[in-house]
Amino acid sequence: MKKTFGIIGAGNIGQTVAKHLVKAGYGVTLSNSTGPDSLKDITASLGAGATAGTPEDAAKADIVLLALPWSAVSALGSLTDWKDKVVIDATNAFISYAPDFRVADLGGRASSEVVAAQLPGARLVKAFNTLYFKILALSPEEAGGRRVLFYSGNDAAAKKEVSDVIESLGFASIDLGDLATGSKLQEPKNAVATLNLIKL
Numbered sequence: 001m002k003k004t005f006g007i008i009g010a011g012n013i014g015q016t017v018a019k020h021l022v023k024a025g026y027g028v029t030l031s032n033s034t035g036p037d038s039l040k041d042i043t044a045s046l047g048a049g050a051t052a053g054t055p056e057d058a059a060k061a062d063i064v065l066l067a068l069p070w071s072a073v074s075a076l077g078s079l080t081d082w083k084d085k086v087v088i089d090a091t092n093a094f095i096s097y098a099p100d101f102r103v104a105d106l107g108g109r110a111s112s113e114v115v116a117a118q119l120p121g122a123r124l125v126k127a128f129n130t131l132y133f134k135i136l137a138l139s140p141e142e143a144g145g146r147r148v149l150f151y152s153g154n155d156a157a158a159k160k161e162v163s164d165v166i167e168s169l170g171f172a173s174i175d176l177g178d179l180a181t182g183s184k185l186q187e188p189k190n191a192v193a194t195l196n197l198i199k200l
Contacts (some may be wrong), residue, residue: 002026003165006058008015008076010039012133013090017065018170019062019137022049026096031058034070038190055079063165064116065128066091070104076118079142083121086158090128092188103188112152112183123158128167130193131192136151140170145191150192152182 008016011147018028023045028050030039039052039148059080060063065088066076093104093111105113110125111174128136130150149171151158166173166177176182177190183189 003161005029005055006061006064006068008055008058008066008079009066009072009091010042011067011069013122014065014067015042015134016133016137017067017090017128018046018050019119020140022047024169026165027051027061029053029058029061029104031039031055033068059085059103062086063088063161067128067146070111073115073118076115081121082119085119086161087119087122087124088162089115089124089126089183090126092129094188101188104124110179110183111187112179116154123153123155124179125151125153125162126179126186127153127162130186131196132194135196136183140172142196143200145198146170146172148174148195148197148199150174150176150182150186152176152179152186154178173197 004027006029007018008031010030018030021028030043031053036052043050043052067090070093089112093187095104096102099180116124119149149166163173174186
């Protein structure tokens with residue numbers, strides 16, 4: 001049986017990943033800070049595999065994807081017991097958006113390390129955060145190859161699980177290593193941010 005997904009944050013990235021997941025046959029609970037009623041039209045457009053819920057509902061899924069603003073990350077710890085939960089961190093540490101897109105000063109730590117510290121015991125993998133959502137929304141198959149999605153994390157089994165999901169959506173997955181090194185490469189203005197690669 002396929003894993004279920006809970007997505008916390010229903011903006012551009014959350015909706016885009018949900019669309020790919022539902023198309024691939026996964027059950028998805030989409031949530032935001034304003035409540036399930038605000039998401040009914042969105043989940044209806046995604047198809048039968050999508051439901052609207054609260055962040056608490058989303059946190060009960062087999063795999064939880066974080067696609068919420070950086071300012072909301074600090075409130076995640078109390079949602080559930082995160083021990084052994086596979087969490088995909090698609091957040092970026094923006095403290096302002098267009099036109100300057102400023103990122104938080106985290107004292108040299110990777111943003112995913114900061115997120116992981118908020119979720120004690122979670123098996124966190126950084127993924128789905130590097131592509132502009134309109135690029136991510138395109139078919140994974142292009143020019144005879146597959147669009148690349150990067151991932152990184154400290155838990156080998158969790159990384160394998162996330163890699164398998166990425167591949168099941170039709171993308172090509174590339175492992176960048178641990179959070180301290182790999183997830184930094186994925187952060188805004190760093191090496192693989194916005195890089196749209198096709199693996200032939």
